[in-house]
Amino acid sequence: MSTVPGAAPPPDPAPDPSPTLPTVGVEEEFLLVDRRTRLPAERAPQVIADAAAELGEQVQAEFFRVQVEVCTRPATRLADLEADLARLRAAVAAAAAGADCLLVASGTAVLSDRRPGRITDDPRYRAMAARYRGVVDGYGGALCGCHVHLGTVSRGQALALANHLRPWLPVVQALTVNSPFTEGRDSGFASWRTVRWARWPTVGPAPVLDEEQYDALVAGLVRSGVLLDRRMVYWYARPSEHVPTLEVRVADVNADLRTVLLLAALLRGLAAVLLAEIDDGRPAPVHPAGLVRAAHWQAARGGLSGDGIDPLTGRYAPMTELADRLLERAAPGLAAAGDLATVESALARIRRHGTGADRQRRSLRRHGRLTAVVDELAALTLAVP
Template sequence: MTGTPGTPAVPAVPTLGVEEEFLLVDRRTRLPAERAPQVIADAATVLGNRVQAEFFPVQVEVCSRPATRLDDLRDDLVRLRSVVASAAARAGCLLVASGTPVLSAPGPRRVTDDPRYHRMAARYAGVLDGCDGALCGCHVHLGVDGRGQALALGNHLRGLLPVFQALAVNSPFSAGRDSGFASWRSVQWSRWPTVGPAPVLDEDQYEALADALVDRGVLLDRRMIYWYARPSEHVPTLEVRIADVNADLDTVVLLAALLRGLGGVLLTDVDAGRRPPPVPAGLLGAAHWRAARLGLSGEGLDPVTGRRAPMSALAEQLVEYATPGLTAAGDLAAVRSGLARLHRLGTGAARQHLAFRRHGRLTAVVDELAALTTAAALPGGFGAPAGGVRDTRPARRADDHAGRGGRAANEWSAGGHPGRGGVASGTRPPSGRYTWGRSPRGRAGRPARTGPGADGGGMRTTVELLLWWGLLLPSALLISRALSRLETAVGGCLAAVGALGAVGADGAVGADGAVAVRRASGAAVGGTAYRAQTLRAQALRAFPRTPLGDTARLAIVGASPRPRCGAFRSVRLAPASPRAVPACSTPGPGNSASPGAAPPSTDTPRPGTAGTP
């Protein structure tokens, strides 16, 4: 802290660091995949010990370097995610940032092959029995001058952490179901001993309590002190552990910057010898419960006053309180714009719900989480428009010489000058267009990337649509004659335009073409009705199984001697009437079921016959 007599003190600007825990999910099933040893060994060739194992072998953890500038922190996190995601892809996995696994397979879960983890699994077996699986958090480190200052800062910060929890909620789904909470990870995590708000302690009290918890067998070691804010055991920082890991990197940077600004203000109170405001434990627990349950969408609880208020308003008040620290760090504008963006797009939990409502499948939620986890520069997140958005920021280039080393203690001191690290030349994902048509696996309605480094999904779209049209349309025409001229023309035009435009577009028109083909062929197999959304998804995800299956069904129907579906045909009336009128025949495989093609005549005999008026 700096300042002169008679002038307000300038808040300190602590260093920043972030740890993120990610899930590995199988690219095909979207279930958690136990491939962390392979992924970590691969990524460690670039990142060294900054990529680490976690409790379950479906998890990986990355650790940023200490930073003073938000841009440096963001670039470092982009690089960490990019390297680990590439290693995961080589192992057949997707890297997913979600507090809980959206989907999981039934049965017991194996822990990472580590002696400490095996001892924890044996001692706390009852905790693991009811757990839905791996839990992934985001931990923010604030540099301090020793353990005493870390504890004092935590004492002042503890009553404000429910707001941070609400900002970071990102685990509404777990093991294939909607939990009813915005942060189900917080509920599951509370099963472990010591998880919760930290008690108000000084350094001597902390040492005595930590030793007692280990000596009496409550904890295996000091590393199991899981308070929401705790002094780190290996670096001079206060570690804030309240947040779910977030796929949206801008949310992570917002949390880190807001915590750092608030920490600077509170360190001024610590240095001035001011005591933290009393916070009743019961009200504090209730405030955390409401934050986990509702996120930013409902009313929060001010644990100091006990009054209820909209959680969004509490977040705005927190920014105002942290303004001196944010101004000292140069982060005020970034935090205000980041919070406005979060209000506009919603929290991670809200966006997961939006993805499920849009697609109707939890696998689509996993795919969008995976895409956003690595699309660090994508400002729209789950709410991006179908046309995609472009990242116009220039790529940063810097040298990176300390990727394999650990953190030096002096790098974390509040008054020190940490190495900025940055990103290695060429490691930032190249700028390009992000579209929302096809994913790397060719599924509809999920974020995909085109431009430099793309995986050729547009060309695959083109080839699939052409093959689909070439196989299914002739089969329908030759076997069952199911398509009317109107259907043939419309479907052909849509498919052709979609195929030609698929390389540079979002695939929506191409999907419409495939949908038109399925609608037309569906008329010959009983007029099966699908919702438009389901049609669009099925049309582009099931190649080549679907066209082959449709062809087989058409062949079966075409071979049947008894017609089963309707069509509008021109029949000739008695010689006394020279004009022809449409008549409705019985359903049959060669008939069109297009509604509205021509109205049936009121003087037509019963269905299945052609007679005279």
């Protein structure tokens, strides 16, 4: 990708952040579906070309020809981020309409005709498809995430921040689950994207590493052929290879823009708190890799409806309680950014109305058909809060 958010201040004037308050940028991956059949539509080249006339490099291709990605500018204010996200969604949706398809924010394709799935005509993507042939499995593998970039940080700072964020990311994941359906069936998970994505090498919680250990490990993974290149480090939190950010990759893409803003604000607020603690020399909490993986599995399985694993004690607790603890942990950073009331309101709303996965299932119960789920997702993707 040639444009990645989070590396520099936005072009419009904005208040200076506090010393520990990062900038924040968002990447969103969307599916294109045919307006009549609601099946994945291989029209991304046309849609991207049309949208790029307005958006330039803020709209880009993804692995499959049924996917489109957008990248915001870095922001210090949540209002600027919201405006950028709304503008990007509107422009790509308009281009999609011109190609007789809908723009849909869902972590997986709700419906699919199980075609093999054509990848984007790109040398790197072709090399990935050849090397990981068994992993690239039709449009069931067209997975759409929402990635948050926190910057500006050095490589060492990014790794330290990833180490401190690590036990909290399952709770963040539980708030943003939005892929219960896949290829015309209920997966039984709130985030099937998480399960399906885990087929790729390195997907999962980041190991606890310093900069020297990171460089040695990644070089070894590339040298051994496990990874095609360094950009294929797919940990849930990873340092960017080409801009000074930490990229958090744990969330499904969400149709409701308020959930995206909650994700960005919550991660930025927590990062502000943790960066200050890192500067004070506090060590990262240590939890066994198996326990952290189990917490992510719990989040993917039930979202907020089940139990999670307390980042502080390692014991099981209701995921809703853990969400409250996450808010409490991030509150000083949220207050410094002026985002605390917004996040409190957004969390209360998710408690009332459910996660994206809950809303998709409720739509199916209400209408009795998955095409209606797709239509509601497309409408919500364009809705302005």
